[in-house]
Amino acid sequence: MADVARSAGVSLKTVSRVINGVSTVDVAMAARVRDAAGQLGFRANFAASALRSGSSSATIGLLIKDLSNEFYATIASGVAEVARAHQTQLITAHSGENAEDEMEAIFDLCRRRVDGLLIVPTGGNHSALRSEIDLGIPMVFLDRNPVGLDADSVVIDNYAGARDATLTLISEGHTRIGVLVDTLNMPTMRQRVEGIHAAFAAAGLPWDDTLLSTNVRGPAEASIAVERLLSLSVPPTAFFCGNNRSSIGALRTLWEQRRTEALVAFDDFQLAELMPRPFRVLRYDNRALGTLGAELLFRRISGEIFDPVTVVLSTELCPRGIQNFQ
Amino acid sequence: MADVARSAGVSLKTVSRVINGVSTVDVAMAARVRDAAGQLGFRANFAASALRSGSSSATIGLLIKDLSNEFYATIASGVAEVARAHQTQLITAHSGENAEDEMEAIFDLCRRRVDGLLIVPTGGNHSALRSEIDLGIPMVFLDRNPVGLDADSVVIDNYAGARDATLTLISEGHTRIGVLVDTLNMPTMRQRVEGIHAAFAAAGLPWDDTLLSTNVRGPAEASIAVERLLSLSVPPTAFFCGNNRSSIGALRTLWEQRRTEALVAFDDFQLAELMPRPFRVLRYDNRALGTLGAELLFRRISGEIFDPVTVVLSTELCPRGIQNFQ
DNA sequence: TTGAAAGCGCTAACAA
DNA sequence: TTGTTAGCGCTTTCAA
Numbered sequence: 098m099a100d101v102a103r104s105a106g107v108s109l110k111t112v113s114r115v116i117n118g119v120s121t122v123d124v125a126m127a128a129r130v131r132d133a134a135g136q137l138g139f140r141a142n143f144a145a146s147a148l149r150s151g152s153s154s155a156t157i158g159l160l161i162k163d164l165s166n167e168f169y170a171t172i173a174s175g176v177a178e179v180a181r182a183h184q185t186q187l188i189t190a191h192s193g194e195n196a197e198d199e200m201e202a203i204f205d206l207c208r209r210r211v212d213g214l215l216i217v218p219t220g221g222n223h224s225a226l227r228s229e230i231d232l233g234i235p236m237v238f239l240d241r242n243p244v245g246l247d248a249d250s251v252v253i254d255n256y257a258g259a260r261d262a263t264l265t266l267i268s269e270g271h272t273r274i275g276v277l278v279d280t281l282n283m284p285t286m287r288q289r290v291e292g293i294h295a296a297f298a299a300a301g302l303p304w305d306d307t308l309l310s311t312n313v314r315g316p317a318e319a320s321i322a323v324e325r326l327l328s329l330s331v332p333p334t335a336f337f338c339g340n341n342r343s344s345i346g347a348l349r350t351l352w353e354q355r356r357t358e359a360l361v362a363f364d365d366f367q368l369a370e371l372m373p374r375p376f377r378v379l380r381y382d383n384r385a386l387g388t389l390g391a392e393l394l395f396r397r398i399s400g401e402i403f404d405p406v407t408v409v410l411s412t413e414l415c416p417r418g419i420q421n422f423q
Numbered sequence: 424m425a426d427v428a429r430s431a432g433v434s435l436k437t438v439s440r441v442i443n444g445v446s447t448v449d450v451a452m453a454a455r456v457r458d459a460a461g462q463l464g465f466r467a468n469f470a471a472s473a474l475r476s477g478s479s480s481a482t483i484g485l486l487i488k489d490l491s492n493e494f495y496a497t498i499a500s501g502v503a504e505v506a507r508a509h510q511t512q513l514i515t516a517h518s519g520e521n522a523e524d525e526m527e528a529i530f531d532l533c534r535r536r537v538d539g540l541l542i543v544p545t546g547g548n549h550s551a552l553r554s555e556i557d558l559g560i561p562m563v564f565l566d567r568n569p570v571g572l573d574a575d576s577v578v579i580d581n582y583a584g585a586r587d588a589t590l591t592l593i594s595e596g597h598t599r600i601g602v603l604v605d606t607l608n609m610p611t612m613r614q615r616v617e618g619i620h621a622a623f624a625a626a627g628l629p630w631d632d633t634l635l636s637t638n639v640r641g642p643a644e645a646s647i648a649v650e651r652l653l654s655l656s657v658p659p660t661a662f663f664c665g666n667n668r669s670s671i672g673a674l675r676t677l678w679e680q681r682r683t684e685a686l687v688a689f690d691d692f693q694l695a696e697l698m699p700r701p702f703r704v705l706r707y708d709n710r711a712l713g714t715l716g717a718e719l720l721f722r723r724i725s726g727e728i729f730d731p732v733t734v735v736l737s738t739e740l741c742p743r744g745i746q747n748f749q
Numbered sequence: 750t751t752g753a754a755a756g757c758g759c760t761a762a763c764a765a
Numbered sequence: 766t767t768g769t770t771a772g773c774g775c776t777t778t779c780a781a
Binding site for chain 1: 750751752753756757758759
């Protein structure tokens, strides 16, 4: 900048004024400055500017597990859209393998003075983030509430969704329902299973724990779990899949064996309606996790003061798969 | 930081040393500093540190169209993985509606002094980026080569892929192939169509332009296009879809009408193998667009000098959909 | 309207 | 090992 000022024969401040296009500058002078800047390949340094003026970094952070998973990618897409509307850049960081990595990633983003943080937590305790929030970096949690910290969040109504879907299955005459879930360490999964239990209790039906397959991490495990359940002496007449990854494995196995058991699956997914057998999904507004979370965050960033909010997204049972399959 | 220094009774520089954990500092002194820092809620300012030390921003930018599209999300996921391995944060910016927005987004990232840029270009001329590259911000282009600029890129072998797949169809006896593509303004689409033309020419077959449907933007348009082609007096006996969005619409229509025409589609997609009819995809390593591009970028960032490189990813024809459909 | 000086938060270079 | 000084690139403050 000093070079530009010298070359244009003006002061530093004049260059600054021209670059920022704020206060009026003599037209000829401004032209000289612009010429010099062009000549010298001058590029404003955003960080230096923000440092001195104390303005914000115009950046928010998103902490997420895995962009190659449709669920997370859709959240990121929603966040990106809102960030863009606020002329804010988005840093997407990966939470890594464990709670420690996740915290490290969060602290890194705080050092970078992001204006705010959206976090899809993977585990651990978040009480250490209290100080960061108090120091002025608001955080909104997505898909799961923070642990040990009272902060904004946008979550899905896992409990009621699972309970109501199970009640629907029960009303259709099913009394034995095979359940496939990922690790019960995930609160979301626990909530879904609790909803199923609640439905059985409400219907006065006994719950048989042998029908619960846990640690179903993906489609392959889901296939195995379905086969195990089908081979029981009294097999289930319906299946409940805890997430879309397990439902894909279950669908494949049920289709391959031409089984007609009912299937209800948490999470909608692309092309679900072209699956080769009918089933139902518990869908919710996946993208809204990102958009509502980001909007909440920007309210905080703008300085609005309000008690921590938890937005709960409701679910809806929808038919999927090819119905008139032959 | 000054507060910390005062509170700990040491100099600024000592605080700096403790924070950065580099050169040895007296243990008791370091403890005092850490105490004071904790007490006062001190948080290092990454930007200020980078400004003074002239170190990099440890950030790269990715310019991409739409994270909710599997193709782009997979690229982003690959980039994120490599960025993480290089302890670098990733800013994902959206290219917006037109070439102007795209340029604006790029310049914004340059002002932020990202270490490098990965760009999935949507159009326009990139010669204006020459100066940014020369000023030290390397750029790698993904999926499409830059226009008016000699720079690194990672692209797919659209021409050969389409040509070879078409030759396969021809060798199976097809002489009339319905083709569905998005706008031919996209070079990738043009290359695919050119590959098809080349196959027809090589086989000595005439090309009938009425079999080409352009501006097929999504599944719905694809369905309409397939119906139009099927209603021709001499309809095609096979279909070639230019991308996965059109193949989904084509698949649906062909399945609904229980048509047995062959279908070849550019781009693999999740769950393709569970589609209710057999077809083939031209698959390639989607994720490698991101990983190879990012690795190339980090070589540039590390200061390695080499002539601009174009990495071409080959394609492979793979069966998809349920084969023993009944 | 323009410019000089000071300083944002931090660290390099040097001195003690 | 510790501290002092200067200054990264920019903008604020205030005087001209």
